[in-house]
Amino acid sequence: MTKARTAEADPPWEGLHGPELFEVCLRAAREGDRLAMNRLVAELTPLVWNVARGHSSDRHTAEDVVQTVWLALFSRLDQIREPKALAGWLVTTARHEAQRVNGRKPQPMPLTDELAEAVPSTQPAPEAEVLRSERDRGIWRAFGKLPQRCQEILRLTVLAGRAEYRVVAEVLRMPRGSIGPNRGRCLKTMRELLDIEGGSA
Template sequence: MSAVVWATVVRPRGTRVDRAWAGRVEQSEVGDTVRRAAAGDKAAWDAIVESFSGLVWSIATSYRLGQADAAEVVQTTWLRLVENLDRLREPERLGGWLATTAGREALRLLRLRGREIVTDDEGRFDDAPSALPNPEETALGAERKRQMRRAFAKLPERCRRLLHLVIVVSPPYAEVAAALEMPIGSIGPTRARCLDRLRKLLDADGGSGSAVGC
């Protein structure tokens, strides 16, 4: 990779960015753009950052990190890309690489924070019920979560990644398509099939598949 150092600007969440990523880098051109950036083409690097910043930010903030920690995850993810730009085995799958790296960095930071959930939005707790759930309700809730985790773990990896992106992270479909290298039009039907499989796995485990949202 070129010795030129490129500074990635950390864009605070909520700052408006152009989500029409295909206007900067066509999906069919991602691999070539990565190779040009690795060769020292700053315009190619800028196009990558502009095209995938929304996806990286969406992944970072999906872990309920505070603003400063989410910004650190984003910055570290871009740093990892700079370090590996000329070593990516499949540069055309850059979206998936960035999504995976951002998720790993978020989990690493959570471990460093002692698994403490950090948030800048203290108001999110204002609507919490004043009365604590009784022990039976707590036990039932814990069991439902365990059943959901077991069922989710049995899904194919592609289903797990898709549901995590679409339901938990919830970026624009263009960014999901970029991360998973799939046509935008197939995201909805694939999501429905994955949810149906999850319902069946829950039913087989004695849980309630009807609890899985559509």
């Protein structure tokens, strides 16, 4: 009897991952299960934050966007028609909210070491900050010239990290195994754009 109660106490999402986990947690959250809500927040806040920060002008604005997105979700749990597509709904909502807050003016995502690796090497100089600023501007000019699909792939994978490939694949509706190769091609294109820009300077 005790074992049965223990088994019943195990959350129904135990051992699940990705869309299946989100679907079960969302259904439980609809029934008022706070543990399920907390699990959704823990699993998907990094993704929501990355999208919000990538489209927001500053950290404070991104934090407001994240909070607004979660409030929007929990206020309309019963309106999510496809629970397995929850990650995609959150990404779309975060993007729209960030654009609304910023007057729909696209903002560059924060520079990461991984994107910085796409920059051709330069000789070190004492004026490191000046060089960094110029390098960053070059990166964002090249980033802005990439196809929209590449921008989305780099935004989500560089910020969300390799561990989130399954979520990125769901959001972009791409096979999980194609995320890495496409990401590599996008970075290669970005390097080529940077090389062109450097050659014309």
